[in-house]
Amino acid sequence: MENSKIKLSLQLDVDAFLPADPEEKQSLVVMRESVSFWRDGIRRFKKNKIAMTSLVVIILILIFAFILPSFYPYSYEQQIRGSENLAPMQYSEKELAIKAAGGDVFPHILGTDSLGRDTMVRLMYGSRISLLVGIVASVLVLLIGSIYGTIAGYFGGKVDLIMMRIVDIIYTVPDILIIILLMVTFKIPLQNLANTVPSFDWINRVGVGLICIFIVFSLLYWVGMARIVRSQILSLKELEYVTAAKALGSSNGKIIRKHLLTNVMGTLIVTTTLQIPSAMFTESFLSFIGIGVAAPMPSLGSMTALAIDGVYSYPYRLLAPALMISLIIFSFNLLGDGLRDAFDPRLKD
Amino acid sequence: MDKLVEVKNLKQYFPAGGSFLRPRYIKAVDDVSLYINRGETLGLVGESGCGKTTVGRTILRLYEPTSGKIFYDGKDITEVNMLPYRRKMQIVFQDPYASLDPRMTVGDIIGEAIDIHKLAATKQERRDKIINMLERVGLNNEHANRYPHEFSGGQRQRIGIARALAVDPEFIVCDEPISALDVSIQAQIVNMFEELQQEMQLTYLFIAHDLSVVKHISQRIGVMYLGKLVELADSYELIFHSVHPYTRSLISAIPIPDPVKARNKKRIVLEGDVPSPLNPPSGCRFRTRCHYATDICVEIEPDLKEVSTGHFAACHHLDKVN
Numbered sequence: 001m002e003n004s005k006i007k008l009s010l011q012l013d014v015d016a017f018l019p020a021d022p023e024e025k026q027s028l029v030v031m032r033e034s035v036s037f038w039r040d041g042i043r044r045f046k047k048n049k050i051a052m053t054s055l056v057v058i059i060l061i062l063i064f065a066f067i068l069p070s071f072y073p074y075s076y077e078q079q080i081r082g083s084e085n086l087a088p089m090q091y092s093e094k095e096l097a098i099k100a101a102g103g104d105v106f107p108h109i110l111g112t113d114s115l116g117r118d119t120m121v122r123l124m125y126g127s128r129i130s131l132l133v134g135i136v137a138s139v140l141v142l143l144i145g146s147i148y149g150t151i152a153g154y155f156g157g158k159v160d161l162i163m164m165r166i167v168d169i170i171y172t173v174p175d176i177l178i179i180i181l182l183m184v185t186f187k188i189p190l191q192n193l194a195n196t197v198p199s200f201d202w203i204n205r206v207g208v209g210l211i212c213i214f215i216v217f218s219l220l221y222w223v224g225m226a227r228i229v230r231s232q233i234l235s236l237k238e239l240e241y242v243t244a245a246k247a248l249g250s251s252n253g254k255i256i257r258k259h260l261l262t263n264v265m266g267t268l269i270v271t272t273t274l275q276i277p278s279a280m281f282t283e284s285f286l287s288f289i290g291i292g293v294a295a296p297m298p299s300l301g302s303m304t305a306l307a308i309d310g311v312y313s314y315p316y317r318l319l320a321p322a323l324m325i326s327l328i329i330f331s332f333n334l335l336g337d338g339l340r341d342a343f344d345p346r347l348k349d
Numbered sequence: 350m351d352k353l354v355e356v357k358n359l360k361q362y363f364p365a366g367g368s369f370l371r372p373r374y375i376k377a378v379d380d381v382s383l384y385i386n387r388g389e390t391l392g393l394v395g396e397s398g399c400g401k402t403t404v405g406r407t408i409l410r411l412y413e414p415t416s417g418k419i420f421y422d423g424k425d426i427t428e429v430n431m432l433p434y435r436r437k438m439q440i441v442f443q444d445p446y447a448s449l450d451p452r453m454t455v456g457d458i459i460g461e462a463i464d465i466h467k468l469a470a471t472k473q474e475r476r477d478k479i480i481n482m483l484e485r486v487g488l489n490n491e492h493a494n495r496y497p498h499e500f501s502g503g504q505r506q507r508i509g510i511a512r513a514l515a516v517d518p519e520f521i522v523c524d525e526p527i528s529a530l531d532v533s534i535q536a537q538i539v540n541m542f543e544e545l546q547q548e549m550q551l552t553y554l555f556i557a558h559d560l561s562v563v564k565h566i567s568q569r570i571g572v573m574y575l576g577k578l579v580e581l582a583d584s585y586e587l588i589f590h591s592v593h594p595y596t597r598s599l600i601s602a603i604p605i606p607d608p609v610k611a612r613n614k615k616r617i618v619l620e621g622d623v624p625s626p627l628n629p630p631s632g633c634r635f636r637t638r639c640h641y642a643t644d645i646c647v648e649i650e651p652d653l654k655e656v657s658t659g660h661f662a663a664c665h666h667l668d669k670v671n
Contacts, residue, residue, distance in 0.1 A: 036496060037452050240448035244512065247409055248462045249435030258461070262452045 041266070044342040051338020054331035061328055065127035073106040074118040076125040077296040083108070084116040088316060110320050113306065117296075123320050126298040130328065133210065133299075134280035137217035141279075142272045144218055145225025146264075150256055152226070153233030164230070167223045179216045179282070183291050186212045209293040213283055221279070228271055232264045266343035273336035277329040284325055300325045352420070353552050354408060354438075354520055355384035359417035361400070361407050365627055375626045377403040379576040380417075382653075385520075390546065390553040392567030392584070394560055394599065396623055400576040401556045402443075405522040408554065409438050421520075436466050439513035443525040445505035449497035455508050456493035459483070462515040482511040485548075486541065503534035507541070514545070520552045527562060539566055561603050564588050569659075572596045575634045576626055578653065582660035593662045595619075595635050633665065641666040 045051060074080070083092040088111045095105045110119035152163040187208055194203035203211050236242065237260065245255050261268075286292040287301025295302070300321040307317035359381045367373030378400040385391045393401045407414050410431050419427050426434055442448035449458055459479045462468075469475035480490040486507040497505055506526060513521055523542065527535040539562060545551060557563045563570055564584050571581040572595065580593040591597050598617040605611045619638045624630055630637050636646040645665050653661040 036454075240442045240444055241450040243406075243411055244440070244442060244448055244509070245450075245461065246411055247435065247438075247440045248512075248516065249432045249465050250461070254465075258453075259450050263450070265452075 037266075041343040045338055048338045048341060050334055051342070054334035054338065057327065057331040058335060061127060061331070062131065065124055065131055069121060069124045069128070072121050072124065074108075074121045076117065076122050076298055078117060080112065080116040080118070082116070083112050085114055085314070086112040087314075110316065111314070113317065114310070119317060119320060122298040122303060123300075123324060126300040126303050126321055127324055127328065129210070129293055129297065129299040130280045130283060130301075130325070133213055133217075133283040134276040134328075134332070136214055137221065137279040137283075138272045138275040140214060140218040141222045141225050141275055142268060145222035146229045146261070146268055148222065149226035149229030150233050150260065153230040154237055154252070154256055154260065156234070156237075160230070164227075167226055170220065170223050173220070175220050176282075176285075178220060179286065180291060182216045182219070183209075183212045183286070186215060207293055207297055209291075209297075213286065213292065217279060217282075221275070225271055225275070228267060229264060232267055233260055236260050236263055270336055270340040270344050273332060273339055277332040277336075280325070280329060280332075351387050351423075352384040353387040353422060354554070355420040356404070356408060357382050357418045357420070359404065359407060359419070360415045361403050361412055362415045373627060376576050376629060377626060378407065379629075381573075381576075381578050383571055383578060383581060385552055385554060387519075387552055388546075388550055389569065390555050390567045392563035392570040393554060393556045393573060394558060394563050394570060395573035397558060398623060398626065399573045400626075401558075401573050402524055404573070405440070405524050405554055405556050409440055409522060410434075411440075436516045437518050438520045438522070439516060439518040440522045440524060441506075441509050441513050441526045444529050445502050445509055446529075448509050449505055451497055454494055454496055455483070455488075455500075458497070458508060459493075459512050459515050462512060466516055468516065478515065482515050485514065485545070486511045502530050503537065506530060506534075506538055510538075510541070510545075514549070517549075518551070520554070523553055523555045523557075525556050525558065528557065528559070535562065542566065560588075560599055572599065575623060575629055577634055577663065578661075579635065579664070580660075580662045581653070582662075586657070586660050590660075592656055592660075592667050593664050594639050594641055594666075596662075633663075635664075641669055 069076075080092075082094045086092060086108050088109060089107050090111060091099065091105065091107070098105050108118050108120065110123065112118055113122070148163065148167075152160045152167075190203060190208050190211055193200050194208065195201075242255060242259055245259055250258075283292055283299065284301035284304070287299040288305045290302070290305065292301055293299045303321040304318055304325075307314070307321070311318050359378055360376075361378040362374035362376050365373045365375045381400075381404060383391070393404065395401045403412065406412050408419055410419070410426065414427065417427070418425055421434060421438065449455075453461075456476075456479050459482050460475055463475050463478055469478055476493075479493055483489060483492055488504065488507055488511070492500075492504075492508075497508065500508065506529075510526075526542070527538050530538060542553065542555075543566060546553065553566075555563060555566055560570075564587075567584050569582065570584050570587045572579050572587070572593065574595050580587065580591060580596045582591070587596065588600060591600055594617075598619050601615065601617045605614060617640075621638050624634070624637055630647075631650075632648050633639070633642070633646040633651050636642040639646065641664075643666070649665070651663045651665050653663045654667070655661055656667060
């Protein structure tokens with residue numbers, strides 16, 4: 001019996017029972033760094049390779065559309081005599097002569113159109129207009145839709161009933177038809193306003209067509225956003241932390257701002273991002289049928305429309321803007337999906 | 350004893366569809382009168398759906414009462430602006446997961462109350478108050494910058510209590526504050542409620558469906574059934590000398606931690622389910638499940654009668670039950 005040799009002893013080592021000093025206590029505290037909703041979302045977003053790639057592509061396109069044109073030697077309305085209908089990287093005879101004399105001529109990377117305008121710079125401006133329409137329209141939709149949806153959802157009852165029936169009515173209207181009608185009817189009064197009232201002359205600078213598009217979008221396209229926000233608010237306002245805020249004496253405005261809107265923020269960001277490509281698509285379509293932005297201002301839609309005429313001889317003129325539209329819309333859609341996965345996991349199902 | 354909170358003939362009906370001409374109502378609370386003395390804990394028990402939470406929330410005017418009067422400290426608060434009273438009356442919720450805003454830090458959750466009632470002049474004072482509250486409920490200052498999802502259920506409930514305490518209230522409605530917690534934490538939280546009551550001279554309306562917890566913390570207990578108060582008495586009196594058949598069956602369902610006694614105990618098992626509050630039975634609401642029900646129970650609704658000092662019960666057959 002080996003064990004019996006060990007003497008049973010109740011003598012304990014006193015040192016083992018000393019209270020822990022602060023340093024020792026500190027080493028036992030295991031705490032993860034505090035993570036807010038935003039940081040958590042951004043971390044998830046960064047892990048998503050597809051979404052990060054599309055974000056990079058969008059940033060590149062933004063640089064291409066908003067910064068590059070300022071450094072570009074040609075401008076979108078400049079007609080270069082003698083350089084009409086050039087193929088990509090081709091020089092006209094005049095330009096070749098300058099080059100031969102030792103002068104420097106910037107190449108027409110995508111060639112020129114039938115009026116001698118550089119296609120590359122027009123593509124940049126076209127993307128700028130398309131992006132501008134997409135972003136501004138989405139922000140307008142965001143503002144109107146979220147305010148409307150929040151009011152309907154929060155106050156509920158009869159207010160909600162009436163407000164949502166109005167939304168239903170707007171939903172039933174065939175939107176493209178109404179857009180076309182509104183564009184046509186708005187154009188002339190807006191032009192008059194811009195020409196007669198001095199404080200409205202910025203309309204001319206931005207372009208009547210663009211202003212029309214913004215108005216039409218903000219009149220019609222907020223309904224989807226309003227519905228999404230309303231449904232979220234409806235479920236959020238029943239939660240106990242909203243009741244707790246009421247019990248503390250919070251005003252309605254404060255509850256909406258501090259508790260409800262912050263909690264639908266993820267949904268708002270995602271829906272707005274996904275709204276951008278749809279707005280751009282509509283703008284391109286309108287410009288394609290000739291009622292979007294006014295010439296000589298290019299938009300990706302009007303560039304494709306112009307290119308259609310010579311599609312057999314100059315297919316690259318159609319290809320460039322068409323690819324650009326696809327690229328922008330594609331990357332915004334992927335970005336939106338990525339944001340949704342990162343900030344609003346509930347929306348997935 | 351002075352009454353801090355009193356409700357008289359409180360009714361709370363919620364619309365539940367029906368046609369425009371004949372609207373239907375859920376009678377969540379139907380003609381309940383009770384009072385709570387200063388410094389006391391009144392327990393309110395009953396099955397789920399019997400209207401006990403609604404009573405608590407209506408007292409705080411989180412729901413506007415359909416009819417009846419609410420008094421606070423002798424003043425009628427049924428129709429006044431509640432803002433000054435929000436400081437005095439607070440609520441602790443059942444679900445510690447839904448009752449904290451996930452986008453706010455714990456410090457801001459507690460600080461919200463301080464901001465609304467402008468209880469702190471400077472940022473430093475606000476921060477001190479928040480930390481003081483956290484320490485009072487057994488958390489520490491490190492927790493102020495964290496988000497609710499980083500805490501366990503018991504800790505979250507402590508945060509909810511700290512939020513309610515931040516305005517330095519006199520009266521707290523505890524709306525099933527321990528039902529969502531596991532048993533070991535239940536005890537901690539109940540003890541904390543008792544300690545805080547001593548320290549801050551609080552008055553509680555303690556709502557629960559677990560009689561064994563309620564009898565521990567309350568001085569008096571009210572029993573509700575389908576929107577009605579059926580019995581109200583001192584805790585001891587109610588547990589050992591209950592007279593209403595419903596209360597008796599509830600008490601017989603309290604588990605006894607002694608197998609010998611438990612074996613000999615006779616349980617009163619009720620038949621059937623609670624009827625729908627949309628269409629409650631005529632007369633006595635408990636008659637459909639009561640062993641003593643007779644014709645009179647169908648026709649006449651029993652009033653709360655005082656059977657002994659401070660002991661009220663609503664039943665036609667009190668003599669038969671005993």
